[in-house]
Amino acid sequence: MTLGRACLFLALAIAPTGAIASLYGARAHRRDWVAVGRRSVYALAAVLTVAFIVLEAAFLRSDFSFRVVASHSSHATPPFYKAAAMWSSQEGSLLLWVWLLSLWSSLVLFLTRHRLRELAPYATAVLLGFATFFGALVVFLANPFQLLDPAPADGVGLQPLLRHPSMMIHPPMLYSGYTLFTIPFAFAVAALIARRTDAAWIRATRRFGLAAWCFLGIGILLGARWSWSELGWGGYWAWDPVENAALMPWLVGTAYLHSFMVQEKRGLLKAWNVSLVLGAGILAILGTFLVRSGILESIHAFGGSTLGKPFLGFIAVLVIGSVALVASRRDELRSPEARSYATLSRESIFLVNNLLLVGLCFVIFWGTFFPLISEAVTGNKASVGPPWFDRYTVPLAIALVFMAGLGPLMAWRKTTLAGARRSLQAPVTVALLVVVALLALGVPGRLPALALLAGTAFAIASVVQELWRGVALRRATTGEAPPAALVSVVRQNRRRYGGYVVHAGIALLFMGVAASSAFQHVRDARLVPGQTARIGGYDVRYVRATSRVAPEKVTLGAVLDVSRNGKHVTTVRTSRGYYPSTDPTAGPVGRYFDGDATTEVGLQAGLRRDIWTAVQPDIGAMQRMIDGIDRRFPLAQGDTQGFLLTAVAQRYAAAPPPAVFRLIVSPLVEWIWLGGIVLALGGLIAIWPPPAARRRRAPASSWAARLGRELSGA
Template sequence: MTQIGEVALWVAFILALWGAVLGFAGGHRGRGDWVLSAERSVYAVFGLVAVSSAAIIAAFVGNQYGYKYVAGYSNRELSLFYKITGLWAGQTGSLVFWALLLAMFSSIAVFQNRRRNREFMPYVSGTLLVVLSFFLGVVLFASNPFQLMDFTPADGRGLNPQLQNYWMTIHPPTLYLGFTAFTVPFAFAVSALLSGRLDTRWITTTRRWTLLAWFFLTNGIIFGMMWAYVELGWGGYWFWDPVENASLLPWLTGTAFLHSVMIQEKRGMLKMWNVLLIVSTFLLSVFATFLTRSGLIESVHSFAQNLTISWIFLGFLSFLIVTSAALVWWRRDAFAPENRLESVLSREAAFLLNNLVFVAAMFTVMWGTMFPLISEGFTGQKISVGPPFFNRVNIPLGLFLLGLLGVGPVIAWRKATGRNLVRNFSTPVGAALVVGAVLWVTGVRNTYALLTFVLGSFTMTTIVVEFWKGTRARARIEGEGAVKAFVHLMQRNRRRYGGYVVHAGFVVMFMGFAGSAYDVEKQVALRPGESLSIASPFGHTYLLTYQAMSAYPATNMTKVIASVDVAKDGRPAGVLTAEKRSYRQREEVASEVGIRRAWNEDLYLILAGIDDANGVINGTNPRPIATFRVLVQPLVPWIWIGGLIMAIGTLVALWPGAEPARPVVARPKVVRVGRMADADAESELVEA
């Protein structure tokens, strides 16, 4: 099976190169038969890479430790689940998995457009196959998963303990789904540049692809935060680690693109900007893959093994940058805007400002991530850039974006009148001021936290008001009940109202982030029977009593578990357990935390140290002194709730729209929906 898998990789690489040449040549010469051959090559490459991936999984499941990749990431005691996920556990397999997902999305894109957008497809197929050729070439020539060892060991080294976690098994694949899905809109942008068709058609064609890629990338980032929170045992969810930052970079530009394309669709502006954004998003996706595998950075979840790959990726990135820049320069005359920005008080201006903030955040994160390497290259000293730098710059930018979320979707196009501003923003501003006053009176003094809640209240109120206005208008027009009118409103304009739901989730997440300003932490050494108390910012008091410690062997590891009784305000609140796990093959120790979750806060328990771990394991000291680190983290659950809301909103926007509703002009009754001061004010009636 493995021999078949390696042959399949070679054939896939040759077919990808052949198809890329035929795609571009067929588009240039108008040869439909060549283009058809290129498209069939896409399908064939997908099938061949799928066979190769299955062969790698079979090698893991079959304990074939003669292969270097299998021996490095598996052992006999590893569970079947983690053996299957070994496909993307390391650098070599993850590159094959990247190619597999890209080939799958490429096949879907080609199949979707087999009878439409034919003028784009030659160059789309060619571009997709060029990217596939690169990744397959890297696998074959620099990181072959079927490389044999000089001898066959009796057992493998095993999987990194930090990767033996549910969230880590779905975090990388979800990120890869986002990275690879962004290749499709990039390919259409390249095709639009080559063919000269730079109107909105390539944007509307790839709208759902962009949303799908953003959906996967967003969820992948959140899954990574969950993994860091429950697995690394440090009490946080984001540390501005280089690999974390790498996934954030394309998310920032991709989010900017999703907003800016609306300006081109509505007003015919920002044509070059949109091409540059989607090209940058794809380049940053490749850059993120490079950064994770280059070996140039230190990270808790870097896959780096082979520094040669870093130079190959840098060469490919350079080729993409130069080629994309040349294409944009070549077509620069085709980017003339159809309209101009008429006022800073307009939706166009708000979206443009939104874009600039996202791009500024991207450059900030990139600079902070790469600065240690730059400083080492010029001075010989690696100057570390930690969370304080990123927080100092990005928290203000994030707060600015939080406020813009409440302005951009409701302010008028072209130019907002005074009446439009009063009608749309008086209620949100009033709600924000009330929330700010209440929080100030109740003792909230942290500047960033207070601003987050005030701006979040402003934005959330605008969202609620928009839903209320649309639902009310539809209920009056159609004579429907509130619930039915709300559902039909969502069905009629899924993109707009799905976006509002995403914004609501973003607000909830930011409020969860703000809770970190009031984290409470204690670290203390206890003997069995001793207790510690810790107060919650919400007025509760937790009493934790260390009861006992036990050890027992488990598959692939030995567990040492501390049991702690929890009481909340004097009432029993369950038992928390915190663990130290000793993995036999790798001789590494990992922590497993205990978390008591509530709707408004987490009680977080870390077993920081044991005075005699060997005595516990050997049974000679069943009552050791244990050092516990205890945190009360307010509003952390809101982060995960906000992420779920964002996912739901994206799915609403992605869902195929209903058939166009019948016109309502023939209805006999006349409905008044307030005074229409300008054209934008009629939107609630029109959308309903």
């Protein structure tokens, strides 16, 4: 048995043992057994780290005696992608999942080792329960350490579509998000079991929930960026099941990050919050299931379909267990007293925002699983496309963006009408000015897009106003210069201002989505060198064809010149890479055009607009030549094969047949990615621990004085 495989068996032994020790410790009030459970999580992280390193080293060394390395990497795979090839496989990605779970679990249990005595053992057991399930998957159903004897001389190589820089970090980001969502889930279950439904568990896990939300958000955006710049269809979001699977827990996570605050401050919404946390945790597992089971067709799913039943069983246990637990603790989840808040208050805005987010999640859930629902009901697998999603999600998104602007303007508990009017004045004016400016500039009056753009202007203006107010107050008391005052106010209340920055990021992101969706120009044109196509005010001229032969692929492409009103704007290069098929019956040249192919997008990105081009060479026009070479040289290999491929490629460049180009001019797409960066920055500000509170335990002359001192010192 190899070291890696032994570590997996050991992990599978450690996880349930630790869970049982934790439960025994909690029930018998044995702190030593509780500590055994916690240290089991540390041990689990250690052995899985060894397993992870062993597999990663095998990929980097191109050790094809490991089946997973042979089927997902090759000598020709660049080292950068060799390192990331591990999570392109089913087995490697599941190992990544359980490894990340063990790391985050260790971190939260280490941080809470002196706190939450009653909850930690149950949370440990739940986390180790997750580890047991995923450990069993990698041991019994998706073994990453399966060996090949004899080992092949070379591997198949990495799936060409995954050869993109963002793919290096996209899966770890998504999986970090998914696994981090299990932390609040585990503590919520523990709080319900221990009947401690106060805010302590929320306080202990808030940063983990926020980190999950950030990682998942970044992962989703990296996937969208990959789709825009690597997949040749010309979009960044297709309402694909795998995209939706990541978006659903993110939306529910967004909801609970807001409603948590209401429980923390007011003791309200306990049942709602715990349901959201449990829902986000289950949706995170569902997301992993959708990617790994292959149950729904997706351009992002590279997994097999052998894991469907165990996953479904596990999800069923989670759903039934969660519902039963919430139902059985309904008395503890009631608010201790009737506490009201005004209609015009931040609590009300959070409630509306929660309903919108959960509604959005429900729409996406319904649309994603509609193929399975329709098959179960009618026997036919019908699916819904982007227009269906857009019909329901766009109005909800518009309302959400307005809420993102409205929230920071409202006071907790009660906002006076005069105060609301004063706060709303500038943001509403800015939103109206944006609409008027867009109409004056001749932007087509598409109502949803204009409403969304007005909403983003409103949200950004409200955040800027709040920051400005904070800075002005600080300056009035300290006389600091504006930049120093800005840093001070943010540092003083990282949660508040981190949240505001996140709202600004979301608004920028939606601005990009609204503009690029409603006002983009798309055209498919069939061109030969010298011909020009006009799109969105730009002239795109096919200058010349290009070709290149490398060991792993043949690339056929085009150079395009883009001009506007006769003035040169940019030159873009787009190409299509053809990777050889592994079919042994295919000819030495033809096999390159029967295998996988990827598009290299020609992209001129800018803050105002992206010019996006993709070429589809007409291989059919060269088929006779390719077939003829294959017939004459069926056994060509090595240099001969390279010579023949070069001949075909040179012929293409010298006398190219007409090629089909997809041309897109899309405004403000870059703001989606910039919004993502702002969002991540805001998340980081909100996660960053506040300065250590100055603990003053000395007796005070009066409670009021002590409160004053603690308030100023904390």
